[in-house]
Amino acid sequence: MxxxxxxxxxxxxxxxxxxxxxxxxxxxxxxxxxxxxxxxxxxxxxxxxxxxxxxxxxxxxxxxxxxxxxxxxxxxxxxxxIGVVFQEFRLLDHLTAFENVALPMKVAGINPNQYREDVRELLNWVGLGHRIDARPPSLSGGEKQRVALARALVAKxxxxxxxxxxxxxxxxxxxxxxxxxxxxxxxxxxxxxxxxxxxxxxxxxxxxxxxxxxxxxxxxxxxxxxxxxxx
Amino acid sequence: MSDEQNIAERFVRAPGEEPQGEPRGFLGRLRAEPLLPEAGAGGAPLTAVIAVMSFLAAIALAVFVFISDAAGEWTSELERGLTIQIKGADAETIASQTQEAMRVLQSTEGVLEARAVPKEESEKLLEPWLGKGNIGAYLNIPALIEVRVDQNLRNDLSLLRTRLSAAAPGAVLDDHGEWHERLSAAARSGQLMAFAVFILVMGAGCAISVFAARAGLAANREIVSILHLVGATDDFVANQVQRRFLVLGLRGTFAGLALAMLTLGLTSLLMRAGGGPSGFLPSIKLGPQLFFTLLIVPIALCLVTAATARLTVLRTLSKEL
Incomplete structure (x- = not known):
């Protein structure tokens, strides 16, 4: 269960x-x-x-x-x-979209070489491959939601x-x-x-x-x- | 295969694949990236406060070192010598008893040097109190003999005292014990005060760290909450705060240390310009030895503030959920 x-x-x-x-x-x-x-x-x-x-x-x-x-x-x-997509996104404003998606991996102490490609792939999939260095305050609501989705999935x-x-x-x-x-x-x-x-x-x-x-x-x-x- | 299927296959855990762990060991924790925003734990004001504390602690420690050095010089000077004072009813008695005392000293094993202080020199010693003039003409000034002895003789002066009393009844042997005791007590008081200031500053460092860590945690509440929700342990969060305090602490403490060294250097120059410290005042000796001693301040202050911040965070978080 x-x-x-x-x-x-x-x-x-x-x-x-x-x-x-x-x-x-x-x-x-x-x-x-x-x-x-x-x-x-x-x-x-x-x-x-x-x-x-x-x-x-x-x-x-x-x-x-x-x-x-x-x-x-x-x-x-x-x-x-658990991967959570929050209604209010709950992204860290001082981190980039890439860093936000990678957050669960950073917290787990994983070497960036092991998740860099995964994070890029997820961001590409949600259509934000061109905005990986953007910070949440410069993203629209929909873009933030997509970053939140990618973050929820990155740690499998x-x-x-x-x-x-x-x-x-x-x-x-x-x-x-x-x-x-x-x-x-x-x-x-x-x-x-x-x-x-x-x-x-x-x-x-x-x-x-x-x-x-x-x-x-x-x-x-x-x-x-x-x-x-x-x- | 659709895009969604491709992504799903990449981001579902394969059978037997372990879930993500957490940074393990000291090196693992050290490698964890800083995730708190730059101004999250107090920033510039905290650095400034730590710099002031570091300055005060460095000055207190320097004073401790100077007093220790001076006390060492005072006591070793006093320990090296004895003084024999010869009193008498008139100058002739004093002169004859001085000769007798010198004979006793020269025949005593363990006496390294004995010097009868010339009358003019004795009179000069009284000038600060009695003024210049022919003091010897109207005062029967006791004669003085300065003696250097080895440690064996110093350890037991009873035989020398007996022989001196027999040969020169007016001779009084002063082993400087009283002065030694008084100067040691004064040095100990000075050292204790300097050490108390050092400890108080460290205590203030703890108190400020508690306050700043709590404020930082409150200011970053949402960030800490998100870190927890993606799987961060309290230890991970505490490491993040501790790292921030170490960085701020290093900046602040070394700035304070540099300011303290500058202040000590200027004080030393001013003292030299004024003719140097008098015999009893501690002198300021700058050099690598003092610098390395004062390095204790930034190291201790950084450790104290970072460890206190860490414990404060762990204690605060443990009360949640």
């Missing part, structure tokens, strides 16, 4: 619970969409998976380990197995979490990104994509987790696949 939530609740300090008794599992090679209205708790749920928050109640399992109360020292190794993650990954890119790039997620998933990576984009969900026909009012209302269901414009 890659991710397991068992009656997990989350409340930020002094605030009501934003997630209530959420339970689900995500196995190896599974693909899920996470849907729900704004404020439903999608981002909070993803944050708990990438270990930015601990549950107020319940138990969280990640890569087969109970991480509910795991010691702080155990978290970095788990995080290195076992689990990919993407929060509105197509929200700031044009439809063609959005389609490319989703195709890539599907291909990565086919090769074994587990994927969770949080999105509002019903067309995208319907087009790919992957199982859905629907959050509303902090509760997971529907267990994963597979909507009828439709041949939408995103194919």
């Amino acid at each position: 890659i991710v397991g939530f068992d009656n997990v609740s989350l409340a930020y300090e002094g605030e009501p619970e934003i997630l209530r008794e959420v339970s689900f599992t995500l196995g190896e090679g599974e693909f899920r969409f996470l849907t729900g209205p704004s404020g439903a708790g999608k981002t909070s749920l993803l944050k708990m998976i990438y270990l930015a928050h601990r549950p107020t109640r319940g138990a969280v399992t990640l890569f087969g380990e109970d991480v509910t109360a795991a010691p702080r020292e155990a978290l970095p190794a788990l995080r290195r197995r 993650p076992d689990l990919i979490l993407a929060d509105e990954p197509t929200g700031n890119v044009d439809p063609v790039m959005g389609e490319k990104i989703m195709k890539l997620f599907i291909e990565l998933n086919k090769l074994g990576a587990a994927v969770i994509v949080a999105t509002h984009d019903i067309t995208l969900i319907e087009a790919l026909g992957k199982p859905i987790m629907h959050l509303e009012g902090g509760r997971l209302h529907d267990q994963p269901t597979t909507p009828p696949a439709k041949k939408g414009k995103r194919g």
Whole structure:
């Protein structure tokens, strides 16, 4: 099991619970969409998976380990197995696009000769091969999102979490990104994509987790696949 | 095969391929690239504060060294010699007892040199207090004999005292013990004060590092959070901050050391221009030996500030999540 939530609740300090008794599992090679209205708790749920928050109640399992109360020292190794595309990009403004994408490798202490080509290839693939030395403040929202995507993939993650990954890119790039997620998933990576984009969900026909009012209302269901414009 | 398939194959871990690790060992950590922005941990103001601390610590250490040197000179001078003072009712008695005392000294094993101080010289010694004039005409000035002895004799002066008392009842042997004790106590006090200033400056370095590390961590909160999310350990983040403090510390401490050397050099020149220090004041001796001693300051201050910053970061981060 890659991710397991068992009656997990989350409340930020002094605030009501934003997630209530959420339970689900995500196995190896599974693909899920996470849907729900704004404020439903999608981002909070993803944050708990990438270990930015601990549950107020319940138990969280990640890569087969109970991480509910795991010691702080155990978290970095788990995080290195997760690639996250943040909704707000979260790039380092003082680093170039190349350095931002290479960040997980730098943190892992890997020799630049071993990842230089990988980083260039990813940046070329997202259409930013000509902007590798640009810093985030000079990039558009869509370009930042593509850099964030490349950073999420560079360390070959076992689990990919993407929060509105197509929200700031044009439809063609959005389609490319989703195709890539599907291909990565086919090769074994587990994927969770949080999105509002019903067309995208319907087009790919992957199982859905629907959050509303902090509760997971529907267990994963597979909507009828439709041949939408995103194919 | 589509572009997406190509990329997917490149960026999915092959069976048996290990996930990315983390920098291991001292060299591994040393190789990690600096990832904090330039102005992230205080920058110029912190460098300036470290330079001032380095200056004060270097001056304190230099004073410690000068006092140690001077104390060594004072005590070795005092230890080398004895003084015999011969008092008497009149000049003739004093002169005859001086001769007797000299005979005793010349026949005593361990006496290396004995010199009766001429009357004019004795009178000159009193001039600073009694003024110039024919002091000997109206004062019965005791005679003085300066004696140099070997260590064996110095260790046990009782026999010499007995023989002197028998031959010259007015002779008083002064082994300079009281002066030695007083000068040593004064030197110790001076050394203690200089050392206390040095330690206080190091303590201030710790306090400033704690404050600056916390401020730097708060200013770079988002960056630290992103580093954590891509798998950085607290140790990695602490290394990043520590490296920054080492760089700032090296700049600041060597600037402070250079300023301190300049100040000591100018003070030395001014003292020489004024006729040099009087016998009891420590003299300023600049040279490679002093420079190498003062190198302790930048090294100690850099280590103290960097280690404190590291511990502060680790402690602060350990309270998160």
